[in-house]
Amino acid sequence: MRIGIEYILKTLYDKKTRLLRSAGFFVDICSMTHRQQLFYNYLAQTSDFPLALDIERAEGVYLYGTQGEQYIDFISGIGVSNVGHRHPKVIAAIQAQLDKYLHLMVYGEYIETPQVKLAEALVQTLPHPSPPCDGPTLLGGERTPFQQGRGQGVGFNVYFTNSGTEAVEGAMKLAKRYTGRKEFVSCFNAYHGATQGALSLAGAEFFKRNFRPLLPGVKHITHGSLEDLDKIGCRTAAVVIEVIGGEAGVRVPDVAYHQALRQRCTDVGALLIYDEIQTGFGRTGTFWAFEQYGVLPDILLTAKGMGGGMPIGAFMAPQHIMSVFKNNPILGHITTFGGHPVSCAASLATLEIVQQLLAEGKSQDVPSHFLSFRQQEVSAPSALAGTLNLDPNKRELAIPTNPIQAKSDLIRSLLIHPKIKEIRGRGLMMAVEFESFEVLKPIIDRAISRGVITDWFLFCDNSMRIAPPLTITDEQIHTACQIILEAIEG
């Protein structure tokens, strides 16, 4: 299996490189502008074919080039600009914080208002942990997190980071320290970040081979495969998984999968870590994607869309788990810049904007368990620890009715063309599948040249990434889809 994936990725890379070369993507230094020369001469490059769009400013869903070009950002800078570029409330929050203070002290020592307010708001997006019940226990006889009761001091704590990959690293350390175990399970075709722990989780040997040694003891499972859940065992510290597989090309599993995953983790005492770095902050039509599955993780990760364009991330866990960082060793996890006050202020404004957007649909016909999610306290020990009272046989996702899902539906209704094989996704996290990369690549190029930015996925190169700001208007969606349809035609 590993050799298969490795081979496929190598072939794809070579194929892409050839295609990009033939499309004249590699740069002719002589014909460059001064800024392009600076870009290529001084900026570390991540590939031989960066997009190299020269952007002067951004506003809402638009990016503006130095030559007056206007682009609709139909990917939100890869899932970051969920509330659009320079949202006025985000800018106001940043400006207000700039007038107060920037960095004061390393993380966790001083009381900084933007941090504590954001932590409170984030915790309030989460349901309460469930009450105690007789169930499987973790090593050392401790109960799994959501079997701990309220009133026992169990609430969520937020640990702020600067990025997604740092949130992954912190969560991995936390899981090792809390469970006393070393093994991790993650998915083939998943991406969790570029630092060495997060990279160890990557399923693709292609990206890891030349950076070994990485962390030992990482097993891989196929996202959505019930059979593979057996690989999660009593040596597993944690399963790190996206609720919806992003870089695999937006793979949406059914409810039964996540419920079985939760059950398996509970049974063997492994922590369930949901990486919502791409899916969180309203991207999939609910604040967190896991809300649509009625399953709660033990540790939750966020970043990307969280900052409204500012760099910030976080991992969140019940207090009794997070508190292990305080002892043995003291300062078990530290950071200088994690939770920068300006980023926290921007993030709190972003959170409020996203919540407002989501709230706009609540008067419509929404499944009752979804509507009541945040108010619901799991009152009886359910069959699955950490699971809301969803019918375990229910295979359908709880699809919210709100402006975000309505925009998703609008895109689906507009992007109809014989060359489009399938549209996958949830909310405004979508993948439009074509026959092959060779078909898709020229379409993406033409769309960009006509003013709509899309992309493909790290592990799915025949599908177009669509993830516009959640604030995009219907009119802007019509324009973008029209341009994509014209780009498909040639």
Ligand SMILES: Cc1ncc(COP(=O)(O)O)c(C=O)c1O
């Ligand atoms: C699901 C997921 N996890 C983690 C990361 C890493 O985040 P960052 O690039 O902020 O380190 C990404 C980035 O694309 C991601 O999509």
